[in-house]
Amino acid sequence: xxxxxxxxxxxxxxxxxxxxxxxxxxxxxxxxxxxxxxxxxxxxxxxxxxxxxxxxxxxxxxxxxxxxxxxxxxxxxxxxxxxxxxxxxxxxxxxxxxxxxxxxxxxxxxxxxxxxxxxxxxxxxxxxxxxxxxxxxxxxxxxxxxxxxxxxxxxxxxxxxxxxxxxxxxxxxxxxxxxxxxxxxxxxxxxxxxxxxxxxxxxxxxxxxxxxxxxxxxxxxxxxxxxxxxxxxxxxxxxxxxxxxxxxxxxxxxxxxxxxxxxxxxxxx
Amino acid sequence: xxxxxxxxxxxxxxxxxxxxxxxxxxxxxxxxxxxxxxxxxxxxxxxxxxxxxxxxxxxxxxxxxxxxxxxxxxxxxxxxxxxxxxxxxxxxxxxxxxxxxxxxxxxxxxxxxxxxxxxxxxxxxxxxxxxxxxxxxxxxxxxxxxxxxxxxxxxxxxxxxxxxxxxxxxxxxxxxxxxxxxxxxxxxxxxxxxxxxxxxxxxxxxxxxxxxxxxxxxxxxxxxxxxxxxxxxxxxxxxxxxxxxxxxxxxxxxxxxx
Numbered sequence: 001x002x003x004x005x006x007x008x009x010x011x012x013x014x015x016x017x018x019x020x021x022x023x024x025x026x027x028x029x030x031x032x033x034x035x036x037x038x039x040x041x042x043x044x045x046x047x048x049x050x051x052x053x054x055x056x057x058x059x060x061x062x063x064x065x066x067x068x069x070x071x072x073x074x075x076x077x078x079x080x081x082x083x084x085x086x087x088x089x090x091x092x093x094x095x096x097x098x099x100x101x102x103x104x105x106x107x108x109x110x111x112x113x114x115x116x117x118x119x120x121x122x123x124x125x126x127x128x129x130x131x132x133x134x135x136x137x138x139x140x141x142x143x144x145x146x147x148x149x150x151x152x153x154x155x156x157x158x159x160x161x162x163x164x165x166x167x168x169x170x171x172x173x174x175x176x177x178x179x180x181x182x183x184x185x186x187x188x189x190x191x192x193x194x195x196x197x198x199x200x201x202x203x204x205x206x207x208x209x210x211x212x213x214x215x216x217x218x219x220x221x222x223x224x225x226x227x228x229x230x231x232x233x234x235x236x237x238x239x240x241x242x243x244x245x246x247x248x249x250x251x252x253x254x255x256x257x258x259x260x261x262x263x264x265x266x267x268x269x
Numbered sequence: 270x271x272x273x274x275x276x277x278x279x280x281x282x283x284x285x286x287x288x289x290x291x292x293x294x295x296x297x298x299x300x301x302x303x304x305x306x307x308x309x310x311x312x313x314x315x316x317x318x319x320x321x322x323x324x325x326x327x328x329x330x331x332x333x334x335x336x337x338x339x340x341x342x343x344x345x346x347x348x349x350x351x352x353x354x355x356x357x358x359x360x361x362x363x364x365x366x367x368x369x370x371x372x373x374x375x376x377x378x379x380x381x382x383x384x385x386x387x388x389x390x391x392x393x394x395x396x397x398x399x400x401x402x403x404x405x406x407x408x409x410x411x412x413x414x415x416x417x418x419x420x421x422x423x424x425x426x427x428x429x430x431x432x433x434x435x436x437x438x439x440x441x442x443x444x445x446x447x448x449x450x451x452x453x454x455x456x457x458x459x460x461x462x463x464x465x466x467x468x469x470x471x472x473x474x475x476x477x478x479x480x481x482x483x484x485x486x487x488x489x490x491x492x493x494x495x496x497x498x499x500x501x502x503x504x505x506x507x508x509x510x511x512x513x514x515x516x517x518x519x520x521x522x523x524x525x526x527x
Contacts, residue, residue, distance in 0.1 A: 042398070045401075047401075051404045052402055054341065105291060106295060109399065109521075113522065114522075115307060117311070117314060117522075118307040118310035121310050199396075201328065201394075201396050201526060202486045204328065204329065205322070205326045205327060208329050221400060247279070
């Protein structure tokens, strides 16, 4: 990693482009999630296939009479649970996700769509910049591709035990971390784009594979939703890992680039 | 470095920031400058789709077995007013579609006239902006043939569809009336038809009788129901709210290919 001849020239832990695209992505994904939930709330139900089977949704958030008032319910497959205050009904209003989770907080499909598509473009540009740089600079090959030795069962088992004991080696990414990042960068995030395009009637006409890949537009919508939830799960684990492995050091590294190189001889302190 | 008080401080600052952010988001969303900026993505989306995708590509057509038994009707389900009720009572026998504006030969066509014009039948998926989809079979007159018959003037750029239904009872004058507009690329697309039949029967009232637009590569709100008059225009800025459609005047995208 480091230049053994001139330690002052060694790379920061996170390159400038990784830091920049990371924080842009934080903002962009937050906006996409909030506006996406706003859009979902316009029809808080999910289906499989080409068309909606209104009587038999796969997932549905509803508000039904209960006693004197209403209660929120969430149905997933054959299971229905009461979710008043969170899903189906919150602040006395029928809505899929509550106001605090949506952008804007008040109900507006039109505004949700404006936010979503503007930030979807930012997401694509940011992602392309990261991918181009990751390939050109060797970031993927050097930092993310697992080495052969890292894939041995014995090594993986050691890493799993270390994770369970909350022992995290500093410096290089560990193999489980690499696998998680690779799955998100080359799996989940591109899947969000493709399943999003799979819902566009314009794109569907010219590129039928965008919905056929999923088995229909309603399936694409379901996959889009589930992938978004998977990204939320990834982010929660990601934040938990940062908190468990020295949050201030980690945060500083993602902002400034990482441990400053040792001072060159004769430099001012 | 990571002592507990510091963590508590971070968490406290974080949740305070979150509260401020949530309150701020709604204010940001209502800001006209922000709205104008966000709306710019529509131009990029439309340019990208028109540049990259084939302009003549056909929307996927399905088989009779795919037709939705529960095709949902949205928006107006039956226009109010005596005029429309009278049309329904006589089964649209005296209804006429007017085609005018920037055309050389204005047309006035009865349903029988429309049925005598070049037609197309297609089983397509209808995608509502709300997120749901239904599949239906549509038979109607091809818009391209009608426009060729009326002969567009060179300055015509958009085709506007004026409808019988008042969807917003509180808006003044023509601002509450439903209308839509499409450009000439979509107007001359092979699947763009004025449907008078749905699933092999006369178009039901709740789905837009006697005539509804099908513009298969865009979302449901572009598929104007209860079409009474078609107007070729150079610009739609002077019509109702000036954004090219009832929902467009209420913040939705004019280009609804996404």
